[in-house]
Amino acid sequence: MSEATLDVGERSEPAHRASAGSGEPDRRQPRSRPTFRQRLSQWDVKYSPYLYIAPFFILFGVVGLFPLLYTAYVSLYDWELADDTPTFLGLENYVTLFGDAQFWNALVNTVSIFVLSSVPQLVIAVFLAALLNTKLRAPTGWRVAVLLPYVVSLVAVGLIFSNLFGSNFGLINSLFEMVGLDRIDWQANRFASHIAIATMVNWRWTGYNALIVLAAMQAIPKDIYEAALVDGAKAVRRFFSITLPLLRPTLIFVVVTSTIGGLQIFTEPKLFDARPGLNTGGSSGQFQTITLYMYQSAFENLDFGYASAIAWVLFVLILAIAMINFVITRRLASTGEDR
Amino acid sequence: MTTVPLPFRRNRRRGGRDGSMIHRPNFLVYGLLIAFVLGSAFPFYWSFLVASRDSSMLSERVPPLLPGGNFLSNAAKVIDTIPFWKALGNSIIVSGTVTLTTVLFSTLAGFAFAKLRFRGRNILFVFVVATLAVPTQLGIIPLYMAMAEFGWANELEAVIVPNLVTAIGVFWMRQYTVEALPYELVEAARMDGCSMIRVFWHVCLPAVRPAAAFLAMFTFMQSWNDFLWPLVALDATNPTLQVALEKLQSGYYVDYSLVLAGTTMATVPVLIVFVLLGRQIVAGIMQGAIKG
Numbered sequence: 001m002s003e004a005t006l007d008v009g010e011r012s013e014p015a016h017r018a019s020a021g022s023g024e025p026d027r028r029q030p031r032s033r034p035t036f037r038q039r040l041s042q043w044d045v046k047y048s049p050y051l052y053i054a055p056f057f058i059l060f061g062v063v064g065l066f067p068l069l070y071t072a073y074v075s076l077y078d079w080e081l082a083d084d085t086p087t088f089l090g091l092e093n094y095v096t097l098f099g100d101a102q103f104w105n106a107l108v109n110t111v112s113i114f115v116l117s118s119v120p121q122l123v124i125a126v127f128l129a130a131l132l133n134t135k136l137r138a139p140t141g142w143r144v145a146v147l148l149p150y151v152v153s154l155v156a157v158g159l160i161f162s163n164l165f166g167s168n169f170g171l172i173n174s175l176f177e178m179v180g181l182d183r184i185d186w187q188a189n190r191f192a193s194h195i196a197i198a199t200m201v202n203w204r205w206t207g208y209n210a211l212i213v214l215a216a217m218q219a220i221p222k223d224i225y226e227a228a229l230v231d232g233a234k235a236v237r238r239f240f241s242i243t244l245p246l247l248r249p250t251l252i253f254v255v256v257t258s259t260i261g262g263l264q265i266f267t268e269p270k271l272f273d274a275r276p277g278l279n280t281g282g283s284s285g286q287f288q289t290i291t292l293y294m295y296q297s298a299f300e301n302l303d304f305g306y307a308s309a310i311a312w313v314l315f316v317l318i319l320a321i322a323m324i325n326f327v328i329t330r331r332l333a334s335t336g337e338d339r
Numbered sequence: 340m341t342t343v344p345l346p347f348r349r350n351r352r353r354g355g356r357d358g359s360m361i362h363r364p365n366f367l368v369y370g371l372l373i374a375f376v377l378g379s380a381f382p383f384y385w386s387f388l389v390a391s392r393d394s395s396m397l398s399e400r401v402p403p404l405l406p407g408g409n410f411l412s413n414a415a416k417v418i419d420t421i422p423f424w425k426a427l428g429n430s431i432i433v434s435g436t437v438t439l440t441t442v443l444f445s446t447l448a449g450f451a452f453a454k455l456r457f458r459g460r461n462i463l464f465v466f467v468v469a470t471l472a473v474p475t476q477l478g479i480i481p482l483y484m485a486m487a488e489f490g491w492a493n494e495l496e497a498v499i500v501p502n503l504v505t506a507i508g509v510f511w512m513r514q515y516t517v518e519a520l521p522y523e524l525v526e527a528a529r530m531d532g533c534s535m536i537r538v539f540w541h542v543c544l545p546a547v548r549p550a551a552a553f554l555a556m557f558t559f560m561q562s563w564n565d566f567l568w569p570l571v572a573l574d575a576t577n578p579t580l581q582v583a584l585e586k587l588q589s590g591y592y593v594d595y596s597l598v599l600a601g602t603t604m605a606t607v608p609v610l611i612v613f614v615l616l617g618r619q620i621v622a623g624i625m626q627g628a629i630k631g
Binding site for chain 2: 041044045046048049050052053055056057059060063064065066067068070071074081128131132134135136140142143144145146147148149151152153154155156157159160161162163164166171203207208211212214215260264266267270271276277291294295298299304307308311312314315318319
């Protein structure tokens with residue numbers, strides 16, 4: 001279907017161009033002197049496309065690219081809000097940053113929370129997609145149900161789970177006590193707090209990712225399964241030898257996109273604090289993430305230069321991963337066109 | 340577009356014969372799915388439960404499992420504590436404006452990238468795709484300085500203007516327009532003397548309406564739930580709903596029946612919309628996944 005549409009498109013494109021250029025100057029006018037209307041029409045064809053794409057490029061330049069680059073500039077200064085004469089520091093902010101225990105702590109926390117949220121999430125999402133890929137009654141209903149947490153705002157997720165994981169009166173600890181386990185101080189214990197925050201991420205995103213994996217599963221040609229069936233492969237074997245390898249591009253895509261989001265995690269740790277409103281990520285920074293540290297440096301300590309240095313280091317980190325993302329996305333896109 | 344549903348329909352018919360490609364779900368499959376859905380739904384239920392009682396329930400040894408009758412009084416307390424209606428209005432204005440402009444500009448750009456010929460088209464589109472991976476959120480410090488300079492600090496413009504159009508929107512609309520709008524239609528309209536903008540309005544827009552509708556829902560949700568930038572750009576007197584909700588939790592003592600009443604009030608409208616439009620949202624996410 002799609003190939004046919006595209007083919008026609010490729011063939012008729014030059015024709016379209018020709019019609020726009022020479023289809024109109026015909027009736028009364030000699031060709032050599034196009035009327036104003038005709039010239040207008042030519043300009044229309046020539047320049048309208050640029051006009052249509054301009055909003056994105058202008059906006060991206062002004063509020064996306066420029067601030068990002070300007071962050072690098074600010075990071076070289078001792079700069080406070082409304083500071084008219086910031087002091088040039090050179091790379092001093094970066095030197096301080098790389099010797100800053102709080103920064104390394106935040107980096108470790110970010111990576112720890114990311115691993116705790118992405119690995120189980122991916123495994124469960126694939127498993128869930130396999131369940132959804134069966135011949136269910138009301139398949140769309142199940143898909144909608146699985147996606148439910150995705151509509152809840154991060155703030156709501158943070159508030160609800162802060163309550164569930166409350167150290168004194170939280171439901172999780174009550175349940176632990178009922179079955180004879182010890183209470184856990186989910187806020188004070190560093191590892192426990194990472195698990196609690198990762199749970200929020202997992203709860204919100206697993207269903208969403210399961211749908212993406214499900215879409216990829218349904219795109220696998222059925223002949224491959226038939227061949228495997230003829231060869232006598234059992235269901236489990238078929239899953240590990242056919243389904244998983246063919247899902248790999250999608251899985252890599254999911255991992256890389258969730259990396260870009262996961263490394264910037266902010267709302268969940270901000271709302272998880274036992275003393276709300278603070279930006280320290282717990283009493284001793286046990287769950288402060290890099291973005292939270294950046295926010296604290298900029299909008300609590302009002303040290304814009306230092307916060308910019310944090311932002312820029314995180315940016316470079318993410319850019320490295322984004323490069324991988326770009327390569328993979330291109331590959332995914334090109335296989336898509338072959339279809 | 341059309342490639343997605345076809346194989347699905349086919350194996351539905353065929354699956355019955357050999358019963359192996361796609362498993363017939365058994366008791367275990369349904370059991371696991373139900374467990375998963377209950378796990379997904381439970382936090383909603385729990386927050387309504389807490390919101391409908393008073394905070395003393397949380398200190399009880401065995402937590403109650405049924406809602407109480409205090410929801411309305413808690414809701415009234417929420418409205419007293421934070422500028423709830425103002426926040427709700429702000430969120431509607433911000434998300435509504437952002438959705439409208441994002442859909443319009445994305446559809447325009449998608450039309451140009453998909454169906455019009457111009458110099459630099461391919462390289463510019465590659466640029467759009469590349470920006471998908473750029474974490475522009477990290478530029479909030481200069482952005483904040485700029486907003487203060489413009490006098491937009493604590494004004495809604497500060498949260499609207501940076502989100503007028505997104506790369507993901509342009510990308511999505513271009514991918515859809517490539518397949519949904521035949522060149523013949525564009526040509527025919529041109530022959531009839533339509534200007535480019537009329538071709539867009541009368542030919543392109545009707546053809547891409549489903550994708551535009553999905554983009555609208557997606558953008559609205561994204562904008563409605565946005566937190567970090569509104570938190571930076573707005574203060575407690577003129578907040579969006581998410582920023583106001585966060586303020587409920589501030590202070591040394593947290594009254595969770597109040598906090599979760601606010602959360603419920605902010606979530607229920609989105610939930611209703613989701614239940615009504617869930618089918619389209621699911622279809623949109625899955626199509627997006629196929630296209631990569």
